[in-house]
Amino acid sequence: DAGVTQSPTHLIKTRGQQVTLRCSPISGHKSVSWYQQVLGQGPQFIFQYYEKEERGRGNFPDRFSARQFPNYSSELNVNALLLGDSALYLCASSLGQEGYTFGSGTRLTVV
Amino acid sequence: AQSVSQHNHHVILSEAASLELGCNYSYGGTVNLFWYVQYPGQHLQLLLKYFSGDPLVKGIKGFEAEFIKSKFSFNLRKPSVQWSDTAEYFCAVTNAGKSTFGDGTTLTVKP
Numbered sequence: 429d430a431g432v433t434q435s436p437t438h439l440i441k442t443r444g445q446q447v448t449l450r451c452s453p454i455s456g457h458k459s460v461s462w463y464q465q466v467l468g469q470g471p472q473f474i475f476q477y478y479e480k481e482e483r484g485r486g487n488f489p490d491r492f493s494a495r496q497f498p499n500y501s502s503e504l505n506v507n508a509l510l511l512g513d514s515a516l517y518l519c520a521s522s523l524g525q526e527g528y529t530f531g532s533g534t535r536l537t538v539v
Numbered sequence: 540a541q542s543v544s545q546h547n548h549h550v551i552l553s554e555a556a557s558l559e560l561g562c563n564y565s566y567g568g569t570v571n572l573f574w575y576v577q578y579p580g581q582h583l584q585l586l587l588k589y590f591s592g593d594p595l596v597k598g599i600k601g602f603e604a605e606f607i608k609s610k611f612s613f614n615l616r617k618p619s620v621q622w623s624d625t626a627e628y629f630c631a632v633t634n635a636g637k638s639t640f641g642d643g644t645t646l647t648v649k650p
Contacts, residue, residue, distance in 0.1 A: 470629050470640030484636030527573055530583040
């Protein structure tokens with residue numbers, strides 16, 4: 429079985445641009461969460477979606493948005509990129525609340 | 540806002556030594572508790588979880604954790620570590636759709 433897949437693996441963007449990151453959950457998993465991880469810190473929770481509805485939102489500005497599609501895949505969008513948005517963005521999926529399976533992440537660099 | 544504290548940033552042990560990694564969380568209500576592990580070059584993996592019931596939970600690879608509600612703690616233990624346990628360990632708390640991770644503890648096991 430394929431695990432959680434994220435694309436792209438690496439991305440370089442310029443300040444002010446917009447970026448879309450994609451995530452495909454494990455087959456059968458209906459919950460997808462997004463995290464931001466900077467070096468030396470644990471993952472910071474951004475969003476959780478379950479059955480295409482937002483179920484949780486972390487302390488991130490409105491420049492961050494996400495959605496979940498009928499096939500349970502998800503996109504994370506970040507507008508007006510700042511240098512501080514440079515990080516590893518992780519997607520995780522689960523059947524419910526039993527614990528997440530993480531993808532390998534998208535490394536975003538904002539220059 | 541809930542927070543998770545992992546007191547040890549870096550722990551160095553010799554093989555066969557016993558391990559205990561501390562984790563304290565701030566939220567006083569009902570929470571789900573997790574430990575995740577990230578081996579070098581790999582993505583985050585679920586090590587063990589606690590939802591309810593027996594406060595001593597056993598996970599993969601001989602790890603266990605004890606939930607002490609009065610101390611808001613969920614410490615990770617292993618009686619005898621191996622070189623292959625070298626990794627970064629993250630404690631996480633989930634409540635009402637929001638997940639909070641600690642900043643991680645890097646464990647180095649010397650052969």
